[in-house]
Amino acid sequence: GVLETPAILPFLPGLCRHLLGEDLQLPSVPTWWCGQAQERDHVIARLDQMVIKPAFSRIRREPVFGATLSRREREALADEIRARPGEFVGQVGLALSTAPVWADSALEPRAIVVRAFAAADGEGYAVMPGGLTRVADSTASAIVSTQSGGGSKDTWILSDGPVAPVTLLAPAGSPVAVERAPKDLSSRVADNLFWLGRYAERCENLVRVFRAATSRLVEATSIDDAPELASMVRAMATMQLVPEDAPASASIAELEAQVLAAMLDESRQPGLRDTLGQLRQVAWLVRDRLSGDAWRILNQLHQDLRGDVDCERPGDALVLLNRIVMTLAAFSGVEAENMTRGHGWRFLSAGRRLERGATLATVVRAMLPAGGSDSAALWPLLEIADSSMTYRRRYFAQANLAPVLDLLVADDSVPRSIAFQLQALAAHIDGLPRDPGAPAPTREQALAARLLAAIRGADVTALCDARRAGHTEPLDRLLAQTVRGLNELSDTLTHYYFSHAVPRVSR
Numbered sequence: 001g002v003l004e005t006p007a008i009l010p011f012l013p014g015l016c017r018h019l020l021g022e023d024l025q026l027p028s029v030p031t032w033w034c035g036q037a038q039e040r041d042h043v044i045a046r047l048d049q050m051v052i053k054p055a056f057s058r059i060r061r062e063p064v065f066g067a068t069l070s071r072r073e074r075e076a077l078a079d080e081i082r083a084r085p086g087e088f089v090g091q092v093g094l095a096l097s098t099a100p101v102w103a104d105s106a107l108e109p110r111a112i113v114v115r116a117f118a119a120a121d122g123e124g125y126a127v128m129p130g131g132l133t134r135v136a137d138s139t140a141s142a143i144v145s146t147q148s149g150g151g152s153k154d155t156w157i158l159s160d161g162p163v164a165p166v167t168l169l170a171p172a173g174s175p176v177a178v179e180r181a182p183k184d185l186s187s188r189v190a191d192n193l194f195w196l197g198r199y200a201e202r203c204e205n206l207v208r209v210f211r212a213a214t215s216r217l218v219e220a221t222s223i224d225d226a227p228e229l230a231s232m233v234r235a236m237a238t239m240q241l242v243p244e245d246a247p248a249s250a251s252i253a254e255l256e257a258q259v260l261a262a263m264l265d266e267s268r269q270p271g272l273r274d275t276l277g278q279l280r281q282v283a284w285l286v287r288d289r290l291s292g293d294a295w296r297i298l299n300q301l302h303q304d305l306r307g308d309v310d311c312e313r314p315g316d317a318l319v320l321l322n323r324i325v326m327t328l329a330a331f332s333g334v335e336a337e338n339m340t341r342g343h344g345w346r347f348l349s350a351g352r353r354l355e356r357g358a359t360l361a362t363v364v365r366a367m368l369p370a371g372g373s374d375s376a377a378l379w380p381l382l383e384i385a386d387s388s389m390t391y392r393r394r395y396f397a398q399a400n401l402a403p404v405l406d407l408l409v410a411d412d413s414v415p416r417s418i419a420f421q422l423q424a425l426a427a428h429i430d431g432l433p434r435d436p437g438a439p440a441p442t443r444e445q446a447l448a449a450r451l452l453a454a455i456r457g458a459d460v461t462a463l464c465d466a467r468r469a470g471h472t473e474p475l476d477r478l479l480a481q482t483v484r485g486l487n488e489l490s491d492t493l494t495h496y497y498f499s500h501a502v503p504r505v506s507r
Contacts, residue, residue: 006089007033007055029094035086043090044078050090052077059087060267065142067093096142099153101135111136113144114155130155185343191498192285193344197351199279204328205359206272208384209235210263211321217259217314220252227376231367238366240270256314264311273305291338297331343433350428350493357421358486360385364408365479374467378404385416402464410460418482422452432497444492451485454478
């Protein structure tokens with residue numbers, strides 16, 4: 001990932017000579033990073049010959065071909081490069097090869113790029129025959145990328161004679177040994193499954209927050225007359241979904257625009273569309289671990305938010321959010337009911353529990369600020385945690401702070417409470433593989449146990465009494481420590497299980 005970063009490309013020849021004492025065996029496309037003054041001026045002076053690309057993958061924008069721009073457009077692009085030079089690289093525009101593509105009952109030439117692959121063979125690397133041929137989505141497009149709508153073609157390598165068939169399958173009728181023990185799980189697969197769980201849960205959390213806010217936007221005429229909506233906006237501001245000053249300054253119309261943008265704008269980070277894209281991307285990396293039903297569900301999510309979504313009003317957005325909640329619930333159900341209970345499932349489920357616990361603690365903390373009204377936040381909190389019916393069935397009463405907090409924070413029988421997530425996390429961590437000589441408990445076991453003990457040991461009634469007396473720090477401190485502890489636990493799991501390096505024998 002680092003080596004493929006466009007901003008690094010100009011430095012690869014020097015890095016290769018410095019680190020390996022040799023020149024690159026294959027030259028790259030001539031590239032200039034605009035973060036250097038001389039290189040920036042070189043690129044700007046030759047914009048009509050350049051392809052301008054984002055310097056880093058986190059910057060979401062399509063390549064710009066200088067030759068296709070008008071003079072005024074090139075001047076505007078030059079001004080943009082001067083304003084933020086570190087975000088751009090310039091590359092020489094290369095003439096791409098073409099291949100015939102059948103489209104609209106006729107053949108047409110489209111640009112292609114062949115990606116070659118090299119496999120480690122112990123002493124070095126062997127270049128594989130063939131490769132992946134990617135093809136542009138139209139004759140007018142010079143961007144060859146499957147993410148931009150392009151496709152792929154088979155790459156054939158001609159031989160001087162017949163090629164002997166090769167198969168890794170056992171001959172038909174061969175005995176197959178029954179096996180129930182899980183196969184070894186590579187650190188990369190474990191990493192991707194962990195983040196599949198986190199992104200799936202992050203998507204659901206975002207949808208539930210958006211839905212709670214949107215349902216109140218539908219009925220609100222003014223934010224001053226909608227205290228529950230104001231509480232929701234505080235939470236979204238804390239989650240960086242809307243501007244920090246939104247609760248104080250925004251009108252209903254402005255809030256509608258901000259919420260819809262956070263839902264549907266692909267460039268918004270964090271945002272719903274961006275997070276769903278991350279979910280789909282990491283799912284693709286573990287596609288051999290997912291069933292056909294799971295893929296159909298993910299494809300449905302992709303279709304729901306593909307292209308221009310007709311959500312001009314909060315009511316339209318509410319219909320879409322309800323559908324996405326149901327689709328995500330189907331994905332969770334397929335995962336929970338059909339996935340083999342091996343280490344891969346543990347990592348995936350641990351990612352879910354960690355994300356759900358951290359998000360709920362963050363949202364509760366944001367919606368119960370110092371000096372604010374607690375009553376306006378309680379029903380939205382129950383709704384986000386899908387616990388409204390549990391509360392009504394148990395208490396038959398209006399929402400009160402102590403029972404709501406007990407339900408959402410300390411009750412380990414409620415599947416969306418913080419205590420439930422920590423209890424499940426501790427169980428998953430206990431079941432993970434570890435070095436025979438590792439100390440007991442391990443760092444991650446000790447951290448999970450400490451977080452669970454802190455929540456179980458919290459006196460929710462005393463915290464609420466203190467809050468009513470004006471002392472908001474104890475509850476805020478408990479929630480903040482929970483979020484920090486879960487982030488530390490994620491880092492600890494990453495450091496030990498997801499470091500893609502030589503296996504270690506000690507901790």
